[in-house]
Structure formats: C-alpha cells, structure tokens
Amino acid sequence: MEKVVIAGGTGFLGLSLAKHLSERGFHPILMARNKPKSSEFEFVQWDATSLGEWSKSLEDAKAIVNLTGRTVDCIKTPENCDAILRSRVESTRVIAKALGQLGNPPKVWVQMSTAHIYGDPQSIVCDEDSAEGYGLAPIVGKAWEKALLDNIPEGIREVRLRTSFVIGKNGGALVTLKKIVKMGLGGKVGDGTQGISWLHEYDMNNLILESIINPEYNGYYIASSPYLVSNNEFMRTLRKKMKMPIGLIAPNFMIRFGSKFIFKTDPELVLYGRYVVPKRLLEQGYKFKFPDLDSALKDLI
Numbered sequence: 001m002e003k004v005v006i007a008g009g010t011g012f013l014g015l016s017l018a019k020h021l022s023e024r025g026f027h028p029i030l031m032a033r034n035k036p037k038s039s040e041f042e043f044v045q046w047d048a049t050s051l052g053e054w055s056k057s058l059e060d061a062k063a064i065v066n067l068t069g070r071t072v073d074c075i076k077t078p079e080n081c082d083a084i085l086r087s088r089v090e091s092t093r094v095i096a097k098a099l100g101q102l103g104n105p106p107k108v109w110v111q112m113s114t115a116h117i118y119g120d121p122q123s124i125v126c127d128e129d130s131a132e133g134y135g136l137a138p139i140v141g142k143a144w145e146k147a148l149l150d151n152i153p154e155g156i157r158e159v160r161l162r163t164s165f166v167i168g169k170n171g172g173a174l175v176t177l178k179k180i181v182k183m184g185l186g187g188k189v190g191d192g193t194q195g196i197s198w199l200h201e202y203d204m205n206n207l208i209l210e211s212i213i214n215p216e217y218n219g220y221y222i223a224s225s226p227y228l229v230s231n232n233e234f235m236r237t238l239r240k241k242m243k244m245p246i247g248l249i250a251p252n253f254m255i256r257f258g259s260k261f262i263f264k265t266d267p268e269l270v271l272y273g274r275y276v277v278p279k280r281l282l283e284q285g286y287k288f289k290f291p292d293l294d295s296a297l298k299d300l301i
Contacts, residue, residue, distance in 0.1 A: 001025060001026060001027040002025075002026055002027065002061075002062040003026070003027050003028075003029055003057075003060065003061040003062060004021055004026050004027070004028050004029070004061060004062055004063045004064075004065060004212065005028075005029045005031055005044075005057055005058055005061050005063070005064050005065070005106070006018060006028055006029065006030055006031060006065045006067060007031045007032075007046075007048070007064065007065065007066045007067060007068045007091065007095060008031070008032060008048075008066065008067035008068030008069065008091070008112075009028070009029075009030035009031055009032055009041075009065075009067060010030055010032040010034065010035070010036045010039070010043075011032075011067070011171070012166075012168060012170065012171025012172050013067055013112075013166060013171075013172075013201075013204065014030060014032070014067050015030075015036070015039065015041075015170075015171075016168055016170070016171070016201050016204075016205060017065065017067075017204075017205050017208055018030060018039075018041045020202075020205035020206070020209065021205075021209065022040075022041065024209065026062070027042070028041050028042070029041070029042045029043075029044055029057050029061075030042065030043045030044070031043075031044045031045075031046050031054060031057065032045070032046070033045065033046070033047060033048065044057045048068055048087065048090065048091040048094065049090050049091070049094055050094060051094060051097060051098055051101075054098075055098035055101065055102070058095075058098055058099060058102060058105060058106060059102050059103065059104060059105070060104050061105075061106045062106060062107065062108070062212065063106045063107070063108045063109070063110060063212040064095060064099070064106045064108075064109050064110070065110045065112075065208060065212075066091065066092060066095060066109070066110070066111050066112060067112045068087060068088065068091035068092075068112075069084070069087050069088040069091070069112070069144075070083045070084050070087040070088075072084055072137070072266070072269070073173075073265050073266075073269065074264070074265055074266065075260065075264060075265060075266060076136065076266050076268075081136055084136070084140055085139070085140050085143060088140060088143070088144040088147070089143050089144060089147045092111070092144065092147040092148050092151065093147050093151050095109075096147075096148070096151035096152055096153065097151070099152075099153050099156065100153045105153065105156065106156065107155075107156060107157060108156065108157045108158075108159065108211070108212055109148070109152060109156050109157070109158045109159070110158075110159045110161065110208050110211045110212060111144075111145070111148050111158060111159065111160045111161070112161060112163060113141055113144055113145055113160045113161060113162045113163065113220065114137060114140070114141045114144075114162060114163060115162045115163060115164040115197055115222055115223070115224055115274065115276045116133075116137035116138065116141060116274065117132050117133065117137065117138050117141030117142060117145075117162055118130055118131075118132060118133045118138070118162075118274055118276060119132070119133015119134050119135055119137070119138050119274065120133065120135065120194075120268075120272035120273065120274055121133070121274060121275075122193070122194070123193070123275070124275070125228065125275045125276070125277060126222075126274060126275065126276045126277070127222065127276065127277050127278075127279035127280075128162075128220065128221065128222055128279050128280050129279070133274075141162070145160055145220065148160065157215065157217075157218055158218070158219070159211040159217050159218060159219070159220075159221070160219065160220040160221070161207065161208070161211070161220075161221055161223040162220055162221065162222045162223060162276075163199065163204065163223040163224070164197035164198055164199050164222070164223065164224035164225075164276060165196060165197060165198045165199070166198070166199050166200075166201055166204050167198055167199070167200060167201065167296060167297075167300060168200075168201035168300065169201070169300050172201075174300065176263075177235075177238060178238070178242065178301070181235075181238055181239055181242050181244050181247065182242070182244065184244065184246050184247065184248060185247065185248050185250065186235050186238060186239050186242075186244060186247035186248075187235060187247035187248045187249040187250060188231055188232040188235055188236075188247075188249055188250070189231050189235070189250050189255055189270045189271065190231070190250070190251065190252050190255065190270075190271050192230055192231045192232030192235075192249075193230050193231070193232065194230065194231050194271065194272055194273035194274075195228065195229070195230060195231075195273040195274050195275035195276075196229055196230065196231050196234040196273050197224040197225070197228070197273070197274055197275060197276045198224065198225055198229070198234070198293065198296070199223055199224050199225050200225070200288075200289070200290035200296040200299070200300070202289050202290060202299075203225070203288050203289055203290055204223065206289065207221075207223055207281070207286065210286065216284065217284070219280075220280075221278065221280045221281055222276050222277065222278045222279065222280070222281070223278065223281075224276050224277070224278050225278075225288060225290070225291055225292070225293070225296070226277055226278055226282060226288065226291055227291055227292040227293055228275045228277065229293055231270070231273060233293075234293065235247060237293050237294060237297060238297060238301075241294075241297040241298060241301045242301060252271060255267045255270060255271055256271075
C-alpha cells in the first residue's frame with residue numbers, strides 16, 4: 001500500500017480524504033497537532049512550524065497533501081488574521097524543508113489553496129485566467145501559493161487547488177446551514193445575489209486523488225463545481241431538499257449582528273461571495289460525479 005501523508009489531516013476535509021484514499025488501496029497518514037478522538041488511520045503529531053520526527057513519515061511516500069491552516073470561520077481580529085496567514089505559510093515552508101532532507105521524498109505535492117484568491121466580485125465569473133482580488137483572503141492565498149513555489153524541492157510535481165465551499169455530510173458549513181434551515185431561517189442572505197461556488201466532498205477527494213496519480217495535473221486549478229448558483233438559489237435548493245417550506249430572509253444588519261454576537265464569526269463569509277468556473281479541469285477532461293447542486297444535495301441530505 002502506497003503512503004499518502006495528509007498534513008492538517010484531522011479536520012473534516014482530511015478525514016474525508018483519508019477514507020476516500022483508504023477505500024482505493026492507499027495508506028493515509030494523518031499529520032496534525034492533536035490526535036482525533038476516534039480514527040482508524042495512522043497518526044503523526046507535528047507542530048506545523050519546526051522540523052521533527054514527523055518528517056520521517058514522508059520518506060518513501062507517494063504524495064504529500066497539505067491542508068494545514070487555521071480556520072477562517074472566526075471574527076477577523078488582527079490576531080486571528082495573523083494566525084490565518086502564518087499557519088499556512090509556515091507549515092508549507094517547513095514541509096518543503098523536510099522534503100529537501102529526504103532520500104526518497106514524495107513525487108507529488110498537492111497543496112490546498114482558495115478560490116477566494118479572486119476576491120469578491122459582485123457578478124464577474126472568474127476562471128484561472130482572471131485577475132486575483134483584493135482583501136485578506138487574496139493576500140493569504142497568494143502568500144500560501146508563493147510559499148510553495150519558492151520552497152518546493154526540485155523534481156517534485158506540484159498541484160495547487162484553489163478550492164471553493166466544500167459541502168459534505170459530516171462537517172463543514174453545510175452542517176450549520178442545515179440547522180439554520182430547520183429553524184425556518186434559511187432564506188436568502190442580504191440581497192441573495194452573491195455567488196456561492198461549491199464542491200461536493202466526493203469530487204474534492206477524487207480531484208486530489210487524480211492530482212496524485214495523474215502526471216498531467218500540474219500547477220493551479222479552480223476546484224469548484226461548474227454549476228454556478230447565487231446565495232438565493234443555494235438556500236432555496238437546500239430548503240427544498242430538507243422539505244422546509246419557509247425560510248426567513250436575513251438582511252445585512254441582522255447578519256452582521258448575529259455573526260458577531262451569536263456565531264462569533266465573520267459576516268463577510270456569507271454577505272459576500274464569488275462565481276468561479278473550473279476552466280482547466282474541464283479542459284483536462286475531469287468528470288464531476290456531482291456537477292449540479294440538486295444531485296449533490298440529494299446525495300448529502
């Protein structure tokens with residue numbers, strides 16, 4: 001069984017990916033600060049900033065997948081903004097340093113990035129050729145990718161996945177959105193025109209697998225469904241799948257108040273959005289299992 005090391009592997013995305021890889025004959029190794037309460041997979045502890053015994057797990061591995069990064073689901077204080085940036089840049093640099101000291105390092109590095117690198121345009125549809133945006137997320141995304149490109153050892157193929165909103169059964173924002181819909185509060189947010197670019201967790205996992213095993217994958221890709229929806233359409237489809245006939249509209253002032261004082265998070269996560277299309281994936285022939293929102297939510301709910 002070929003090893004695949006998943007840095008930052010104990011969160012929702014990491015555990016989902018580990019299960020996907022294990023079912024296909026790989027041996028996933030989860031690398032994180034804290035061991036999960038229950039997991040069937042091998043675990044290696046690291047601090048994501050300094051070299052240590054953890055680097056031995058990378059020897060003879062087929063791939064390293066780096067998902068490390070402090071969650072953006074928080075109030076954007078200067079301290080949290082600094083942690084969001086440093087956690088991504090420092091972990092990327094130390095992985096590269098560890099790989100440079102190995103006799104037989106992984107041949108491919110799959111790096112998480114963000115579709116938010118294109119900013120929050122109101123109506124522009126972005127693809128890989130679009131200009132990068134303005135704000136905290138674009139700054140973090142560019143620094144994250146630069147840390148990889150500036151430090152990756154020669155001879156290792158790199159794939160950067162500019163990932164959109166991943167929806168899954170056992171974690172991520174969909175869990176919270178379902179609770180909101182059950183309370184009858186699942187209407188549009190703000191004016192509802194902001195884009196929600198999304199991706200089913202199966203396609204996220206399968207895209208990472210393809211990046212590992214297919215040498216044609218190289219450079220950066222938008223990891224998102226080709227089916228574009230607004231916030232209004234996303235919430236309407238979610239209510240329909242959950243058989244909830246009503247969904248109260250949440251105006252801007254209510255979102256800003258509730259985000260800060262109830263959910264302790266950044267209101268801009270839902271008040272703003274973006275429309276992105278995976279141009280390079282489509283040109284390369286990637287086949288989405290769940291290309292449209294209706295089939296994706298039918299599978300998850």
